[in-house]
Amino acid sequence: MSVQIKANGDMIGRAVPRIDGRLKVTGAACYPSDVVLDDTAHAFLVMSTIARGRISALDLTEAQAVDGVIDILTYENTKGKVHKVRFFALGGYTSTSIVPLDTRKIWHDGQIIAMVVAETFEAAREAAYMIRVDYMERRAVSGLDGRKPQPRAAAGFLSSEPGVGDPETAYQEADVKIDAYYSTPAQHHNAIELYATTCAWSGDQLTVYESSQYVYGLKNGVAKQLGIRPERVRAVSPFVGGAFGSKAAITPRTALVAIAAKRLGRPVKLVATRQQGFTVSSYRAETQHHIKLGADRSGRLTSLSHEGWEISSRADDYKVAGTDTTSLLYACPNVATHVNIVHADRSTPGFMRSPAEVPYMFALESAMDELAVKLRMDPVELRRLNDTQIDPINQKPFSSRSLIACYDRAAAAFGWAKRNPEPGSMQDRDWLIGWGCATACYPTNIGPAEVRVTLAPNGKARVRTAGHDLGTGAYTAIALTAAEFLGIPLEDVNVELGDSSLPPAPVAGGSNATASICNAVAHACEDIRERLARAASHEGALRGVDPAVIRLREGMLVGADKSEPLKSALLRIGFGPVEGHAKYTPEVASVPIKLLGHTLLSKGIPVLTVGTSAGNHVQYAFGAEFVEVRVHKRTREIRVPRLVGAFAAGRIVSPITARSQLLGALIWGVASALHEETEIDERVARYVNKDLADYMIPVSADIRDVEVILVPEEDNKVNALGIKGVGELGNVGTNAAIANAVYHATGRRIRNLPIRMEDLL
Amino acid sequence: MDANSPLKASLSASRALKLVLSVNGRDHRLSLDPRVTLLDALREHLGLTGTKKGCDQGQCGACTVHVDGQRVLSCLTLAASVEGKAVTTIEGLALDESTLHPMQQAFMDHDAFQCGYCTPGQIMSAVACVMEGLAETDDDIREYMSGNLCRCAAYPNIVAAIKQARAEMKRSRK
Numbered sequence: 001m002s003v004q005i006k007a008n009g010d011m012i013g014r015a016v017p018r019i020d021g022r023l024k025v026t027g028a029a030c031y032p033s034d035v036v037l038d039d040t041a042h043a044f045l046v047m048s049t050i051a052r053g054r055i056s057a058l059d060l061t062e063a064q065a066v067d068g069v070i071d072i073l074t075y076e077n078t079k080g081k082v083h084k085v086r087f088f089a090l091g092g093y094t095s096t097s098i099v100p101l102d103t104r105k106i107w108h109d110g111q112i113i114a115m116v117v118a119e120t121f122e123a124a125r126e127a128a129y130m131i132r133v134d135y136m137e138r139r140a141v142s143g144l145d146g147r148k149p150q151p152r153a154a155a156g157f158l159s160s161e162p163g164v165g166d167p168e169t170a171y172q173e174a175d176v177k178i179d180a181y182y183s184t185p186a187q188h189h190n191a192i193e194l195y196a197t198t199c200a201w202s203g204d205q206l207t208v209y210e211s212s213q214y215v216y217g218l219k220n221g222v223a224k225q226l227g228i229r230p231e232r233v234r235a236v237s238p239f240v241g242g243a244f245g246s247k248a249a250i251t252p253r254t255a256l257v258a259i260a261a262k263r264l265g266r267p268v269k270l271v272a273t274r275q276q277g278f279t280v281s282s283y284r285a286e287t288q289h290h291i292k293l294g295a296d297r298s299g300r301l302t303s304l305s306h307e308g309w310e311i312s313s314r315a316d317d318y319k320v321a322g323t324d325t326t327s328l329l330y331a332c333p334n335v336a337t338h339v340n341i342v343h344a345d346r347s348t349p350g351f352m353r354s355p356a357e358v359p360y361m362f363a364l365e366s367a368m369d370e371l372a373v374k375l376r377m378d379p380v381e382l383r384r385l386n387d388t389q390i391d392p393i394n395q396k397p398f399s400s401r402s403l404i405a406c407y408d409r410a411a412a413a414f415g416w417a418k419r420n421p422e423p424g425s426m427q428d429r430d431w432l433i434g435w436g437c438a439t440a441c442y443p444t445n446i447g448p449a450e451v452r453v454t455l456a457p458n459g460k461a462r463v464r465t466a467g468h469d470l471g472t473g474a475y476t477a478i479a480l481t482a483a484e485f486l487g488i489p490l491e492d493v494n495v496e497l498g499d500s501s502l503p504p505a506p507v508a509g510g511s512n513a514t515a516s517i518c519n520a521v522a523h524a525c526e527d528i529r530e531r532l533a534r535a536a537s538h539e540g541a542l543r544g545v546d547p548a549v550i551r552l553r554e555g556m557l558v559g560a561d562k563s564e565p566l567k568s569a570l571l572r573i574g575f576g577p578v579e580g581h582a583k584y585t586p587e588v589a590s591v592p593i594k595l596l597g598h599t600l601l602s603k604g605i606p607v608l609t610v611g612t613s614a615g616n617h618v619q620y621a622f623g624a625e626f627v628e629v630r631v632h633k634r635t636r637e638i639r640v641p642r643l644v645g646a647f648a649a650g651r652i653v654s655p656i657t658a659r660s661q662l663l664g665a666l667i668w669g670v671a672s673a674l675h676e677e678t679e680i681d682e683r684v685a686r687y688v689n690k691d692l693a694d695y696m697i698p699v700s701a702d703i704r705d706v707e708v709i710l711v712p713e714e715d716n717k718v719n720a721l722g723i724k725g726v727g728e729l730g731n732v733g734t735n736a737a738i739a740n741a742v743y744h745a746t747g748r749r750i751r752n753l754p755i756r757m758e759d760l761l
Numbered sequence: 762m763d764a765n766s767p768l769k770a771s772l773s774a775s776r777a778l779k780l781v782l783s784v785n786g787r788d789h790r791l792s793l794d795p796r797v798t799l800l801d802a803l804r805e806h807l808g809l810t811g812t813k814k815g816c817d818q819g820q821c822g823a824c825t826v827h828v829d830g831q832r833v834l835s836c837l838t839l840a841a842s843v844e845g846k847a848v849t850t851i852e853g854l855a856l857d858e859s860t861l862h863p864m865q866q867a868f869m870d871h872d873a874f875q876c877g878y879c880t881p882g883q884i885m886s887a888v889a890c891v892m893e894g895l896a897e898t899d900d901d902i903r904e905y906m907s908g909n910l911c912r913c914a915a916y917p918n919i920v921a922a923i924k925q926a927r928a929e930m931k932r933s934r935k
């Protein structure tokens with residue numbers, strides 16, 4: 001379809017309250033974990049307590065004797081029932097290649113080894129604790145050793161390893177050099193909604209109620225696991241109680257619940273505990289980095305090398321390889337990158353909000369600050385000097401890049417000009433004040449999406465697509481787009497999402513959803529406009545007007561200074577609603593995606609055009625973040641009273657929800673710098689702080705002033721509507737800005753996250 | 762019975778506890794396992810799923826309800842222990858069908874949530890904080906709302922919402 005999709009009404013970009021807000025504040029929003037079906041049996045998981053070895057014996061006698069127990073799934077009765085389905089990072093569906101309850105083998109601590117089903121949750125839980133397990137245990141490898149990485153064999157055919165020029169020679173010849181190691185810890189998403197699944201069969205038709213970032217993936221993947229046709233499975237997830245990457249791939253629990261429900265002939269509901277959640281889904285694995293920067297005396301970068309080390313499971317090669325981003329961030333003629341995978345006796349890691357950028361940009365943006373200090377240069381000026389509109393690796397232009405505009409806006413709002421660069425020079429009574437900054441960036445990803453829009457004779461619209469609102473504001477952004485292109489009030493648009501019986505939409509990951517779906521909505525509305533306009537040009541007030549110039553505005557068809565009420569135009573077409581349908585393929589998609597994208601999409605396989613694969617340009621959103629930290633002179637307590645972030649991400653469809661995402665993301669950045677770490681008992685490769693009391697995330701008292709500035713940016717290359725996406729932009733670089741501020745406050749450079757008061761003693 | 766087929770069992774009636782729970786002004790007759798928490802009684806037995814389970818161990822605040830006007834973590838409260846007391850949940854907070862409680866309205870006005878999963882608990886805690894006089898300053902709000910985790914991190918908007926609702930709640934009390 002080649003139409004001129006142009007937003008010129010005033011709905012896109014309008015600051016309206018979240019349209020699903022009322023459901024959320026009244027408790028009426030129905031999350032998958034809220035589903036209560038008649039005659040439901042309740043499941044409880046049993047997890048391995050060793051990280052490597054085999055189950056030698058399972059004794060279920062006591063568990064089976066518990067009043068109310070109906071069924072216990074173990075490898076003995078479930079072996080062979082779940083088919084192996086490809087790992088999502090290899091173009092498949094599952095969060096891990098480990099097939100649940102298939103063998104005696106233990107791959108990681110907290111692996112599902114049994115599932116008890118009982119009449120009540122209480123009985124299932126009681127019985128789960130009565131299962132006796134004997135293991136043959138082997139010595140486990142927990143992860144990376146120490147904070148400075150050891151040399152390792154290169155791994156990974158997935159790596160693109162961007163590089164250019166001769167960084168080694170340039171480094172040797174550089175006037176100023178930085179050579180440093182950095183590390184980031186393992187982290188868990190810990191969405192507030194627990195991992196819950198209810199499965200119900202009606203004949204051979206399965207319905208899965210499970211919070212999901214990808215209902216088409218869930219539907220198709222579970223069908224493959226169970227060896228049934230995808231049409232037999234429906235995945236339902238209209239609301240999601242937080243996801244952050246944890247609900248994109250299918251976790252091992254789902255197929256087990258489906259199997260139990262089939263065996264019992266009644267619905268089965270599983271709610272994994274908070275502790276179990278640490279190994280039920282994925283996590284952000286710990287990383288290490290070696291960065292070498294070379295610059296001339298003026299501060300111009302001459303050499304950049306970035307080597308990363310990442311943990312994966314023994315079962316899978318997963319890596320985030322953030323060097324794709326760090327290699328093209330600044331103008332530098334000589335770049336080398338390399339990423340290593342280290343396999344350990346751990347569950348398979350996966351996406352967590354800005355998977356690649358959070359750890360890799362921490363390393364680069366810390367190193368840039370170290371370089372600024374060495375050069376005695378303002379860190380903002382160092383970024384300005386090394387800014388580029390051309391990707392230094394492939395010499396392609398950025399579709400748009402407003403990094404410096406973001407720095408200028410944020411610096412002004414923050415009052416950066418008043419900063420005394422000398423570490424420890426700014427104080428307020430018992431507190432050392434530190435000001436720091438860093439760059440945020442995130443690739444602009446986009447995928448094919450299918451949307452159906454119907455416009456009823458009463459002027460009310462229904463938008464249907466299997467997209468997802470994770471709290472991101474998708475309902476609102478989509479409704480605004482439909483209201484814009486249909487020329488109707490926002491209240492007249494109803495949006496249905498999160499159900500695999502709707503037309504397929506991409507995974508809600510990589511911040512692509514707004515761009516992918518809103519462009520599809522625009523095309524579907526254009527389909528409706530075209531039909532109404534064609535009919536209107538034959539009779540009525542608009543008779544004889546070229547259909548191409550007829551627009552839908554404020555409940556009217558308008559064109560050539562003539563107009564007609566939308567409702568009368570609708571009646572002309574017939575009695576029922578008018579339907580618009582669009583299969584949107586991104587303008588920047590490669591030829592294979594153009595040919596196969598929609599087929600893959602309908603099979604639940606993610607097909608995204610990413611920031612570096614968008615044809616003749618590269619596409620990224622940018623931001624600049626400034627923070628103030630206060631470090632107590634004696635106790636070394638660290639506070640973050642102030643954060644300012646300025647972001648340019650193309651067209652902002654729904655400013656209120658976009659702002660909330662960026663605000664939340666900046667606080668995620670604080671968490672990354674100061675709070676979050678999944679602690680591992682290295683002797684047994686086991687997580688030790690598996691709950692919300694011991695796994696630190698910010699609480700209200702940790703956060704004070706957070707300011708988000710939306711910097712206007714027009715980009716007509718990324719997609720017709722010029723949308724870049726903001727979900728994962730805001731928490732990139734924040735950790736480095738805070739580490740840089742801690743250096744400014746104390747003179748101590750902390751290169752290993754999180755920064756805790758003991759690091760500053 | 763072949764080894765692979767489900768066991769036959771049923772919860773013996775002898776362990777079930779008969780009780781009456783008063784929730785949002787209505788009495789409900791229930792027969793429950795004595796271990797059932799107030800949270801599970803609401804969610805699984807009464808279909809009042811506005812109250813959320815975020816940890817089931819008193820660490821997140823998502824399950825906050827009012828019992829006789831006091832805020833309580835329903836996951837740490839046995840259903841049997843609130844018999845004879847008045848339980849209020851998010852579903853019972855609105856003044857009537859069409860009028861939201863000022864705190865609910867304020868949360869909407871300030872976009873004080875994203876995923877919304879912590880929101881019922883935040884709102885129930887916030888209402889109690891204002892009633893208890895613990896929301897007089899921004900610092901107080903932040904301190905006394907720190908038992909309610911928001912992973913989406915809507916904290917600044919939550920504080921703004923509570924300030925708006927505080928003023929309205931005071932006005933309407935006069």
Ligand code: FES
Nearest residue numbers: 815817819822836
């Ligand atoms: S569910 Fe009760 S405090 Fe978390």
Ligand code: FES
Nearest residue numbers: 875877911912913
């Ligand atoms: S709104 Fe998602 S946890 Fe608070």
